[in-house]
Amino acid sequence: MIRLACAVLALLLVASALALVTSQYRARERFAELEVAQQEGKTLESDGARLRSDRDRASQPAIVEAAARRLGMRAIAPDRIVRLPLAAAAGPAAGSVAAGGPAEPVLAP
Secondary structure (H helix, E strand, C coil): CHHHHHHHHHHHHHHHHHHHHHHHHHHHHHHHHHHHHHHHHHHHHHHHHHHHHHHHHHCCHHHHHHHHHHCCCCCCCHHHCCCCCCCCCCCCCCCCCCCCCCCCCCCCC
16 A cells, blocks of 8 residues: 555656656746747837838938939929819818719819
């Protein structure tokens, strides 16, 4: 009877030791994954800061104008500007398809 109890206790001790080793191994894996994720987060944060800086620099009027010139764009002539009447810009109720009326062009050539 004592031998059986000792054998069971020995088996429980071995199982407990294996569970401890497995638990420690998983904890180390998770810690390594955490470090990788933290490093990736730092990299993404620095990329975000760089992109925000690039966006701010690219939105400056002189930069936009230079890029437009490289693309062959030019400023619009004041005589080609068409202003819409305020009533036409008020909303979709006047002459819209949703209100049941035909859709008519607002700008005339």
